[in-house]
Amino acid sequence: MDKEEVKKAIYDMIEASMGKKKLKPSDVMKKLKADHGVERGDGKAALKDLMDAGTLVYSYKGGSYVELPPK
Amino acid sequence: MAKKYDTPMLDELKKGAFPSFITEIEKATETADYAKDLLGLLERSFNEKKTHWKHGGIVGVRGYGGGVIGRYSDIPDEFPGVAHFHTVRVNQPSGFFYTSDALREICDIWEKYGSGLTNMHGSTGDLVLLGTNTESLEPIFAELSSRGWDLGGSGSAMRTPSCCVGQARCEWANIDTMAITNEITQHYQDEMHRPMFPYKFKFKVAGCACDCIASIARADMSIIGTWKGDIQIDQKEVANYAKGGMDIQAEIIDMCPTQCMGYDGKAISINNEHCNRCMHCIAKMTKALKPGKERGATILLGSKAPIVTGALLSWVIVPFMKMEPPFEELKDLIDRIWEWWDEHGKNRERVGELIERLGFPTFLKGVDLEPHPAMVTEPRRDPFFFWSEEDIEK
Numbered sequence: 001m002d003k004e005e006v007k008k009a010i011y012d013m014i015e016a017s018m019g020k021k022k023l024k025p026s027d028v029m030k031k032l033k034a035d036h037g038v039e040r041g042d043g044k045a046a047l048k049d050l051m052d053a054g055t056l057v058y059s060y061k062g063g064s065y066v067e068l069p070p071k
Numbered sequence: 072m073a074k075k076y077d078t079p080m081l082d083e084l085k086k087g088a089f090p091s092f093i094t095e096i097e098k099a100t101e102t103a104d105y106a107k108d109l110l111g112l113l114e115r116s117f118n119e120k121k122t123h124w125k126h127g128g129i130v131g132v133r134g135y136g137g138g139v140i141g142r143y144s145d146i147p148d149e150f151p152g153v154a155h156f157h158t159v160r161v162n163q164p165s166g167f168f169y170t171s172d173a174l175r176e177i178c179d180i181w182e183k184y185g186s187g188l189t190n191m192h193g194s195t196g197d198l199v200l201l202g203t204n205t206e207s208l209e210p211i212f213a214e215l216s217s218r219g220w221d222l223g224g225s226g227s228a229m230r231t232p233s234c235c236v237g238q239a240r241c242e243w244a245n246i247d248t249m250a251i252t253n254e255i256t257q258h259y260q261d262e263m264h265r266p267m268f269p270y271k272f273k274f275k276v277a278g279c280a281c282d283c284i285a286s287i288a289r290a291d292m293s294i295i296g297t298w299k300g301d302i303q304i305d306q307k308e309v310a311n312y313a314k315g316g317m318d319i320q321a322e323i324i325d326m327c328p329t330q331c332m333g334y335d336g337k338a339i340s341i342n343n344e345h346c347n348r349c350m351h352c353i354a355k356m357t358k359a360l361k362p363g364k365e366r367g368a369t370i371l372l373g374s375k376a377p378i379v380t381g382a383l384l385s386w387v388i389v390p391f392m393k394m395e396p397p398f399e400e401l402k403d404l405i406d407r408i409w410e411w412w413d414e415h416g417k418n419r420e421r422v423g424e425l426i427e428r429l430g431f432p433t434f435l436k437g438v439d440l441e442p443h444p445a446m447v448t449e450p451r452r453d454p455f456f457f458w459s460e461e462d463i464e465k
C-alpha cells in the first residue's frame with residue numbers, strides 16, 4: 001500500500017469507530033498490520049500526516065485516542 | 072481593588088508567615104479576569120467540599136497529541152471566567168536554567184493569552200502555565216514556537232524528560248545529565264508529541280545517587296550517575312575533617328549502609344567490593360572522597376505513583392552503562408523496552424506494572440538483557456513489623 005492508501009485505511013477505521021469503542025494509536029497500528037500488512041513505521045508516518053493536516057485529532061480519556069475532529 | 076466575590080475561607084489561607092497561593096492569585100486578578108472567577112470557584116468548592124473542575128476534551132494544538140491539559144468548570148454560567156481553564160505544559164530547558172529575559176518572554180506571552188498564573192515547575196518537569204481558553208491555544212503555541220519554545224508531553228506518550236542540574240552546578244555529577252536529557256528530548260520528539268504508548272512514560276536523569284530529581288520514585292526509566300572502581304581517598308583531607316571536629320566514626324563509618332568502611336583514627340579505608348555507591352560518605356566528606364574514575368550510569372525501570380496498584384520504585388536493569396554522546400546504547404535499550412511494552416501492555420498499564428504482571432524473567436528475555444544479581448525488586452524487609460514511637464531511642 002502506498003502512503004495515501006494507508007491514510008485512507010486509517011481514516012476509514014477511525015470513521016467506523018466513532019460512537020463505538022474508541023481506538024488508541026496502537027490499536028490502529030495493530031489493525032493496520034493485521035488487515036493490510038502495513039508496518040508500524042509506515043502506519044505512524046501516515047497517521048502523522050493526518051494529524052498535521054487536522055484530518056484526525058488526538059483525544060484523552062484516561063489514555064490517548066484517535067478521533068475525527070469535533071464538528 | 073474591589074473583590075468580585077466574598078472569600079472568607081480563602082482569606083484564612085493568607086494568614087501566617089508563609090507565602091500564600093491565595094495572595095498570588097489575587098495579584099493575578101490585575102492582569103486578567105481568570106483569577107477572579109478562579110477565587111470564587113475555589114471558595115465555593117471549599118464550602119461545598121466538592122471540586123468544580125472537570126477535565127478532558129482538548130489535548131494539544133494541531134498535530135500534537137499532548138502538551139495541553141483540558142480543564143473546565145462544571146458551573147460555567149456562574150463562573151464564566153473559568154469556563155475554560157486549560158493548562159499549557161512548556162518543555163523546560165535541561166536542568167531548569169533560564170535567563171531572566173527568557174522568563175519575561177514566557178510571562179509576557181502568558182499575561183497576553185492566559186491567566187498569568189504559573190506553577191514553575193510541575194512535578195512532570197515542565198514549565199506549567201495555568202489557565203487559558205480553547206481559542207487562545209493556537210495563538211499561544213504560535214508565539215511560543217516562533218521564539219524557540221515547544222510544548223511538553225502529556226497523555227499516553229513520552230513525558231518531558233527532566234534532570235538534576237548535573238555538571239552545570241554540582242561536583243558530584245557522574246554523568247552529563249543535561250546532555251542526556253536534551254538528547255532524549257530531541258531524539259524522541261515524535262514519541263513525546265504523538266502518543267503511541269499504552270500509557271505515560273517518564274525519564275528522569277540524576278547525576279548521582281543523591282537523586283535530587285527523585286528519579287527513582289518518579290520516572291519509568293531512572294538514569295542515575297554512578298562509578299566503577301575504588302572511591303578516591305585524600306587522607307590529608309580526611310585528617311582536616313577530623314581536625315575540624317567531624318566525628319568520622321559516628322558520622323561516616325557507622326552510617327555506611329553496607330558497613331564497608333573503616334577508620335583507625337588517622338586514615339579511612341574502604342572495602343570497595345561491598346560499597347553500593349550510595350554517596351553518603353562522599354556527600355559528607357566532599358574534599359576527602361571522590362567517586363571512582365570510571366563514570367557512567369545505572370539504569371533503573373518501573374517507578375510510578377499509585378493509581379490502580381500501589382506505588383513502585385524503579386529497580387536496576389543495567390548496573391552500569393557508559394554515558395557518552397550520542398548515547399546509542401541507551402537509545403537502543405529504550406527502543407527495545409518500548410517495543411516490548413507496546414506489544415504486551417494493556418491500556419493504561421505502566422511498564423513497571425507490566426513487568427509485575429508478566430514477571431521479570433519474561434521482561435529480561437523480551438528486551439534481551441542478561442540477569443544480574445543487582446536486579447532486586449527491593450531490599451529485604453518485613454512488612455508486618457512496625458516500630459511505635461516508644462520503641463525509638465532518640
Ligand code: HEM
Pocket residue numbers: none
Ligand atoms: C526447616 C526447613 C526449611 C528452612 C530452614 C527453610 C529456609 C528457607 C529460607 C531461609 C528461604 C529464603 C531464601 C531467601 O530468599 O533468602 C527459603 C525459601 C523458600 N523455601 Fe524454604 N525452608 C525450609 C523448608 C521448606 C519447605 C519444606 C518448602 C516447600 C515445601 C520450602 C519452600 C521454600 C520456597 C518456595 C522458598 C522460596 C521463596 C522465594 O520465592 O523467595 N522451604 N526457605
Ligand code: HEM
Pocket residue numbers: none
Ligand atoms: C506446596 C507447599 C508450599 C508452597 C506452594 C509454598 C510456597 C511458598 C512461596 C511462594 C513462598 C515465597 C514467599 C516469598 O515471596 O518470598 C514461600 C515462602 C516460604 N515457605 Fe513455603 N510453600 C510451601 C510449603 C512450605 C512448607 C511445608 C514450609 C516449611 C516446612 C515452608 C516454608 C517457607 C518459608 C520459611 C518461607 C519463607 C522464606 C523466606 O524467608 O523468604 N513452605 N513458600
Ligand code: SF4
Pocket residue numbers: 235236237241242243244245277278279280281282283284
Ligand atoms: S543528583 Fe547528585 S549530581 Fe545531581 S544535583 Fe543532586 S547531588 Fe548533584
Ligand code: SF4
Pocket residue numbers: 326327328329330331332341345346347348349350351352353
Ligand atoms: S558510598 Fe555509601 S556504601 Fe559506599 S563506602 Fe560510601 S557510605 Fe559506604
